[in-house]
Each structure stands twice: as structure tokens, then as C-alpha cells.
Amino acid sequence: MSETNTTAELHYSPFSRAVFDDPYPVYRRLRDEAPVYRDPEDRWWVLSRYADIAAALRDWQTFSSRLGPAPENPDDNGRKYSIISMDPPKHDRIRSVLKGFFTPKAVAAMDATLRRVVTTHLDRLEPGTTFDAMTAFAFSIPTDVIGDLLGVPERDREQLRVWWEAFLTREESSVTMPPEAIAANREISSYIGDLIEQRRTSPGDDLISIVLGAGYDDPDLGRCELTPHEVLMFCNLLSAAGSETTQKLISNGLVALSEHPDQWNRIVADPSLIPAAVNEALRYDTPSHWVARTLTRPVELHGVTMAAGDWVLLLLGSANRDERRYVDPDRFVLDRSGGADVYFGWGIHICLGQWLARREAALVFEYLAARHPRFTIGARERTLTATVRGYTSVEMTLG
Numbered sequence: 244m245s246e247t248n249t250t251a252e253l254h255y256s257p258f259s260r261a262v263f264d265d266p267y268p269v270y271r272r273l274r275d276e277a278p279v280y281r282d283p284e285d286r287w288w289v290l291s292r293y294a295d296i297a298a299a300l301r302d303w304q305t306f307s308s309r310l311g312p313a314p315e316n317p318d319d320n321g322r323k324y325s326i327i328s329m330d331p332p333k334h335d336r337i338r339s340v341l342k343g344f345f346t347p348k349a350v351a352a353m354d355a356t357l358r359r360v361v362t363t364h365l366d367r368l369e370p371g372t373t374f375d376a377m378t379a380f381a382f383s384i385p386t387d388v389i390g391d392l393l394g395v396p397e398r399d400r401e402q403l404r405v406w407w408e409a410f411l412t413r414e415e416s417s418v419t420m421p422p423e424a425i426a427a428n429r430e431i432s433s434y435i436g437d438l439i440e441q442r443r444t445s446p447g448d449d450l451i452s453i454v455l456g457a458g459y460d461d462p463d464l465g466r467c468e469l470t471p472h473e474v475l476m477f478c479n480l481l482s483a484a485g486s487e488t489t490q491k492l493i494s495n496g497l498v499a500l501s502e503h504p505d506q507w508n509r510i511v512a513d514p515s516l517i518p519a520a521v522n523e524a525l526r527y528d529t530p531s532h533w534v535a536r537t538l539t540r541p542v543e544l545h546g547v548t549m550a551a552g553d554w555v556l557l558l559l560g561s562a563n564r565d566e567r568r569y570v571d572p573d574r575f576v577l578d579r580s581g582g583a584d585v586y587f588g589w590g591i592h593i594c595l596g597q598w599l600a601r602r603e604a605a606l607v608f609e610y611l612a613a614r615h616p617r618f619t620i621g622a623r624e625r626t627l628t629a630t631v632r633g634y635t636s637v638e639m640t641l642g
């Protein structure tokens with residue numbers, strides 16, 4: 244029986260293909276019927292209401308990241324995944340290395356470069372043609388932006404993207420990482436490790452050189468540099484986080500806008516609505532569907548007690564559609580007032596690259612609204628991936 248059938252037993256798995264294809268009906272049932280849901284195989288709890296998730300994201304002392312942002316491949320205080328799987332004080336020290344680099348002001352200063360990347364890819368599109376939007380521009384724009392920042396040679400960027408896609412790909416119903424994902428992770432570390440070694444001897448003005456040269460103040464040890472392993476993990480994280488999710492934001496946003504032509508027409512008539520459209524794309528079909536935490540103490544919520552040490556999945560994708568928080572949440576509308584939305588997480592781990600990702604998507608929407616306002620979207624495909632949800636191909640036709 245379908246997992247979205249309302250008379251069926253409620254069953255949620257983050258690694259189910261059916262859920263991945265359309266998670267929103269099961270999210271609604273979780274919010275209504277089981278806001279503290281226990282995985283049938285007893286592996287984790289699932290929180291799905293906006294208020295519970297927003298509170299958990301703020302309370303890092305209780306909802307710890309130390310074992311990683313996903314239970315499938317637990318970490319140990321940032322050994323594998325850098326700051327995304329650390330708690331303070333270590334988290335704050337390493338994150339502070341790039342403090343100022345991704346602020347709204349810093350991203351505004353990159354605008355000419357970002358616009359050049361977007362224009363280079365979109366200028367190739369011909370009116371009246373049909374193509375795959377992912378290979379035509381949605382893969383390459385974020386890959387080039389983060390590639391430029393990290394100093395990844397152009398010839399290697401597509402290979403790096405393919406490895407990251409393999410790293411995130413999962414098999415139906417299987418929690419363990421497939422061997423291809425583990426192998427891809429090894430390739431990425433080896434590749435980024437080589438780049439780091441090159442920058443050690445000939446530094447530039449790229450992010451890798453900045454991370455290599457940066458330090459932080461430790462109250463006991465004084466001025467510290469990042470260890471070679473910390474540099475590697477931080478650069479790995481930036482290379483993945485900088486591209487995979489933004490690819491999904493651009494394509495999920497274009498699909499949503501094509502399905503809401505009234506809203507797209509408003510953007511075409513008034514491009515000042517584009518920042519609101521990007522935020523609504525993040526809310527309506529969020530690229531990062533869940534993050535995980537482990538409990539440092541027992542927590543009672545909605546009459547259920549979760550034990551210390553338990554894993555808890557925070558369904559950001561469900562929080563963004565919670566009718567307790569958003570009016571008419573299943574509609575894409577440009578007039579929401581915004582506020583503490585959780586599509587980039589919240590609290591100490593809130594996405595470091597949020598302003599960069601927003602600006603990349605805004606520039607794509609801006610270009611299309613100005614040059615190709617009559618586009619249509621056809622067939623599309625997804626690959627089952629961990630935490631990140633979006634398309635691997637999207638047929639697009641320009642009018």
C-alpha cells in the first residue's frame with residue numbers, strides 16, 4: 244500500500260524512493276498524527292513540526308551535531324564532516340576562520356564574478372530549443388562558483404561534481420552508504436588533499452589558501468592553526484555544500500515557478516520580487532530535507548520521552564510546509580512575510596553559504612525573466628540521495 248495513502252499505517256523512511264519522490268503527503272501525516280515519530284526499526288526519532296524543529300536547531304547543547312548530520316555514517320567530532328559535525332567550542336573556532344567571507348556584504352562584492360559565471364552559461368541557450376537544464380546550467384553554475392572560490396581548475400570541476408553526486412546517492416531502503424559513495428568520498432579527499440598541498444607551497448587568494456593561512460584563538464593554547472586534517476575536511480565540506488544544494492535550489496525553483504505561472508508572470512513584470520521568489524523556492528521545495536542530531540539528555544515532547552544518545556531527524560522539508568506556521572503552505576506565493584524560516588537550518592550551524600546560494604539562484608531567475616520569460620518544463624528525473632532532494636535532469640524549452 245502507498246505510503247501516502249491516508250488510511251494506510253503511517254510509515255516514514257528517509258531512504259524510501261516513494262517518500263523521496265513526493266514526501267509532502269507523508270510529512271503532513273507525521274505532523275498531524277505523530278509529531279514525535281519512532282522509526283519502525285527503532286533507529287531514530289523524527290520531528291516534523293516547524294516549532295519543534297526550530298527549537299531543536301537552536302538548542303545545540305541538547306541536540307548535538309557531534310556524531311554528524313546524518314545517522315547513516317556517524318562521525319566523531321568533525322573527523323569526517325568538519326564543522327557540520329562539531330559542537331562548540333571547536334565548531335565556533337573553525338567556523339570563525341571564514342567569518343566575513345560569506346556575509347551579505349561579501350557576497351555583494353562578488354556580484355560581478357557571479358554574474359559573469361551565470362551569463363557565460365545562460366548566454367549559450369537558444370530560443371526555441373529544448374535541452375536538459377541540469378547539464379546546460381544548473382549543475383555548472385554552482386560548481387563554477389565554488390570552483391572559482393576554492394581555486395579548482397576548470398577541467399576538474401565536472402569530475403568533482405560527479406564524485407559528490409555519487410557520494411550522496413543512496414540505494415532504496417538501505418541506510419548504509421553504497422560502496423560507490425564510499426569510493427567517491429575517497430577520491431574527493433585525495434583530490435582536495437592534492438590541491439591543498441599545491442597551495443601550501445604556492446598560496447593564492449582562494450578559499451583553500453585562506454583556510455590554510457587562518458587561525459583562531461584558543462583560551463588555553465593561544466593562537467592555533469587548523470591541523471592538516473581539519474583543513475582537508477573543511478575544504479571538502481565547502482566543495483560539496485557549495486554546489487550540490489544550490490543546483491537543487493535553481494532547478495527545484497524553476498520547476499515550481501513553471502507550475503505557478505501567475506507567480507512567474509509577476510516576476511517577469513517586476514524583477515524586484517526575485518529575492519522573495521528565491522526564499523519561496525527554498526521553502527516550497529527545499530533542497531535540504533533533513534538534518535540529524537543526537538540527544539545529550541532525555542527530552543520529553545508531545546508526551547513522548549526520547550532517551551539520551553538517541554538520533555533525531557529534523558525534517559526541514561516538513562517544517563517548511565507546516566500549516567501551523569504557513570498559510571496555505573502547499574502553494575508557491577511571493578507574498579509571505581518571511582522570518583525565521585529553517586530551510587538553511589538555524590542556530591549555530593545555519594548555512595554558511597546561504598547568501599551566496601540565494602544570489603546564484605536570483606541571478607539565474609533574473610536572467611531568464613529578462614531574456615527567456617516564456618520557458619516551459621517537461622519530463623524530469625531524480626536520483627535517490629541522502630538529505631539533498633532535487634533533480635538530475637529537467638527538460639526545459641525556451642519560447
Ligand code: HEM
Nearest residue numbers: 326327484485488489492531534587588592594595596600
Ligand atoms: C540552496 C543551497 C543551500 C542549502 C539549502 C543549504 C543548506 C544547509 C543546511 C540546512 C545547513 C545546516 C546543517 C545542519 O544544521 O546540520 C547548512 C550548513 C552549511 N552550509 Fe549550506 N546550504 C546551501 C548552500 C551552501 C553553499 C553555497 C555553501 C558554501 C559556500 C554552504 C556551506 C555550508 C557549510 C560550511 C555549512 C556548515 C555550517 C556549520 O555547521 O556551522 N552551503 N547548509
